[in-house]
Amino acid sequence: MTEYVVRRLLAMIPTFFIVSVIVFSMVRLIPGDVVDIMVENYQYADDKEQLREQLGLNESVPVQYLTWVSGIVRGDFGESLWTGRTIMDELRYRLPLTLQLGVVSLALTVLIGIPIGILSAVKQDTAADYTARSFSILNLAIPDFWFATMVIVLPALWWQVNVSQGWVPFFENPFQSMGAILLPAIILGLSRSASVTRMTRAMMLEVLRQDYIRTAQSKGLGAFQVVSRHAVRNALIPVVTVLGLQVPAVLGGSIIMESIFNLPGTGRFMLDSIQQRDYPLLQATTMVFTVFVMFTNLMVDIAYGFLDPRIRYA
Amino acid sequence: MAITARPAPGEPVIHLHGRQLPWLLEVHRSMFRTKPLGAFGAALVLLLVFAAVFADLIAGDPTDTNLRSILQSPSTEHWFGTDMIGRDIFDRVVHGARVSITVGVGAVGLGTMVAIVMGTLGAMRGGVLDIVIQRFVDAWIAIPWLVFLLAAMTILQPGVGSIILVLALGISFNNSRVVRGAVLSVMAQPYLEAARSLGATDGRLIVKHIVPNIMAPVIVVATLGLGNVILAEAALSFLGFGIPPPTPAWGGMLSGTARDYMYIAPWMMIFPGIAITLTVFGFNMYGDALRDLLDPRLRGSR
Numbered sequence: 083m084t085e086y087v088v089r090r091l092l093a094m095i096p097t098f099f100i101v102s103v104i105v106f107s108m109v110r111l112i113p114g115d116v117v118d119i120m121v122e123n124y125q126y127a128d129d130k131e132q133l134r135e136q137l138g139l140n141e142s143v144p145v146q147y148l149t150w151v152s153g154i155v156r157g158d159f160g161e162s163l164w165t166g167r168t169i170m171d172e173l174r175y176r177l178p179l180t181l182q183l184g185v186v187s188l189a190l191t192v193l194i195g196i197p198i199g200i201l202s203a204v205k206q207d208t209a210a211d212y213t214a215r216s217f218s219i220l221n222l223a224i225p226d227f228w229f230a231t232m233v234i235v236l237p238a239l240w241w242q243v244n245v246s247q248g249w250v251p252f253f254e255n256p257f258q259s260m261g262a263i264l265l266p267a268i269i270l271g272l273s274r275s276a277s278v279t280r281m282t283r284a285m286m287l288e289v290l291r292q293d294y295i296r297t298a299q300s301k302g303l304g305a306f307q308v309v310s311r312h313a314v315r316n317a318l319i320p321v322v323t324v325l326g327l328q329v330p331a332v333l334g335g336s337i338i339m340e341s342i343f344n345l346p347g348t349g350r351f352m353l354d355s356i357q358q359r360d361y362p363l364l365q366a367t368t369m370v371f372t373v374f375v376m377f378t379n380l381m382v383d384i385a386y387g388f389l390d391p392r393i394r395y396a
Numbered sequence: 397m398a399i400t401a402r403p404a405p406g407e408p409v410i411h412l413h414g415r416q417l418p419w420l421l422e423v424h425r426s427m428f429r430t431k432p433l434g435a436f437g438a439a440l441v442l443l444l445v446f447a448a449v450f451a452d453l454i455a456g457d458p459t460d461t462n463l464r465s466i467l468q469s470p471s472t473e474h475w476f477g478t479d480m481i482g483r484d485i486f487d488r489v490v491h492g493a494r495v496s497i498t499v500g501v502g503a504v505g506l507g508t509m510v511a512i513v514m515g516t517l518g519a520m521r522g523g524v525l526d527i528v529i530q531r532f533v534d535a536w537i538a539i540p541w542l543v544f545l546l547a548a549m550t551i552l553q554p555g556v557g558s559i560i561l562v563l564a565l566g567i568s569f570n571n572s573r574v575v576r577g578a579v580l581s582v583m584a585q586p587y588l589e590a591a592r593s594l595g596a597t598d599g600r601l602i603v604k605h606i607v608p609n610i611m612a613p614v615i616v617v618a619t620l621g622l623g624n625v626i627l628a629e630a631a632l633s634f635l636g637f638g639i640p641p642p643t644p645a646w647g648g649m650l651s652g653t654a655r656d657y658m659y660i661a662p663w664m665m666i667f668p669g670i671a672i673t674l675t676v677f678g679f680n681m682y683g684d685a686l687r688d689l690l691d692p693r694l695r696g697s698r
Contacts, residue, residue: 097534097535097538100535101535101538104535108544108547108548108551109547112547112550112551113550113551113553212432215433215684216433216681219677219680219681220673220677222676222677222680223623223627223672223673223675223676223677223680224669224673225630225631225634225647225669225672225673225676227630227631227650228630228634228650228668228669228672229669231650231655231658231665231669232666232669235658235659235665239659239662280684327537330537330538330540330541331541333540333542333543334541334542334543337542337543337546337635338542338631338635341635352543353546356546356550364547368539368543368547371539371540371543372538372540372543375537375538375539375540376538379538
């Protein structure tokens, strides 16, 4: 087991470098130079060359890449080109919000998706099944950005209520903190739950046809016991994979939710950095998101071993 | 008597391609009998295609501004109301169907073709090529898709062509896995062995035997992909990285200056959103039913 984890972690090193090259070159390919924007739109400086040198953009591209990567290895993401603040400090403030939003969304995804999937399988091809599936596909189909807009606009129109609140760090005021992210988290959780429902239903249908389920029934166990103790436990293992696949989607969704609900998180930070061509900032946020996804994939694979003793890490 | 692989003159030649139409018709007939939700989805998809094809007949010019009737609420004259420069929302929603279908069919069509090439090559050649393709697919799955799409759209400049290209890339990576798996399972079949021992070349194997036999899973993932692509295009246009105005894209109708009017003219927001929802709902319901009927092994993937 330990050996497996170590090997997987080592295998992440080349992937990390591939991703860093992709991210670095993708950011440089974006048309529109940050120095041009700064000088022409904001008169940040008189001399472009001087500004370029000040920002470290006068170096050749390979040198810039090496400076950047060696910085990351030492835990230094550099400074924002616009504000001059270190990106580490910014992330320390903004990551907690995105993580909190992500964790609550995923928890809601599980709490909504799995029970509906179980219900839908147990009552296969009944009105309950059709309702449950329509509900979950509807959640998938409603665009999250539109849903969020409606959730803000309609209460304001009908009852003059403002549903978006300011966010504060969780340990400062847990209630206000959770209150600010609750609505975006529900919206993301609903939209992500559909895949989980689909997988749960499919696996439950397969498991319910197994011999051991018939054995459990014939030894006189009640329906609830059969489903909860014998079926669900075996059906949920592949659902963990599907849940892992939701992580990149939730991170993408946080970009949209944070901009609509005006939350100062990493996602909106990233969107701004694209528009402002803030290279170090965009590189840092993209890297953080990608590494995060890589680690959750690893955790999903490890969790498999605990959930299913048949899986051996050779 | 010599055994020939070719049919004797006059003997009917069975073409798999010729059998595909009745085969698909049969699938749809049983969908209408046994899958009410799937049939409903198919009806929504049909409605969308109808709106896209006949947009010019059903609705007026979507870019026609009328400053005398701005921000009007829905009425008999303007069914869905008008926007801040007096464009009719109904006209724009109907023409938006055309944009969504163009992007959806373009991206999914192109992406699926690339996925078939990638998946078939990987599965048939194996070795280094297969490993390289698989690692690229892994890397694609690790990068949060919206981040990639935003950066790619900024590089290529917003527009219908670039959005089709970028979304097709995503589709090809995602679906190449399904194609690869299907090709591997076809290659293990005795009929492929038989064709090969009759001297069929790789090219003939692919065109005559492999591709026709992987069509079922490919059709399923393509149908489900259409919904995802339309949703992704809407999200990109909403963020201002998709299709630029004045083209009536549903996502774009909810973004930019339109948001300044969302409290005074909520109908500007409501109708495009409903259109996106119904479209994506339709494709998913239809795709799920197709999956149940065509390829039970795929059930529950993704």
